[in-house]
Amino acid sequence: MVLLTVFLCGAAAGALIVRVSNSLGAPRVAANAPQWKEGQRELTITLLKKELNLTPAQAQEIETVLDDFVLYYQNLQGQMDDWRNDGKKRIMVTLTPEQRTKFEKLLSNRSTALR
DSSP states (O other): OHHHHHHHHHHHHHHHHHHHHHHHSOOOOOTTOOOOOTTHHHHHHHHHHHHHTOOHHHHHHHHHHHHHHHHHHHHHHHHHHHHHHHHHHHHHHHSOHHHHHHHHHHHHHHHHHHO
């Protein structure tokens, strides 16, 4: 119960940040950012409704919080992608053409090893 409370508080805080950031401009969402997997949203909501005996109003509020949390996560992923790309560009400017080739190879090997 404590874990669920902590999660929901975090999700609510995230939702607030997302709503504030959305009001300041269109959010940048990464193309590869995680989203609800097919059917997973409904399974999660159904499980919470059943296990917690939620009222319809509670269920609706929790759905909103969870959806906001997923959007918040997507926004963070987009920001992280921007930082990575910016860092890579800044490194590339510093390197010689030969070093750039080696650097690209290192990055390629690293991304292949992480898959």
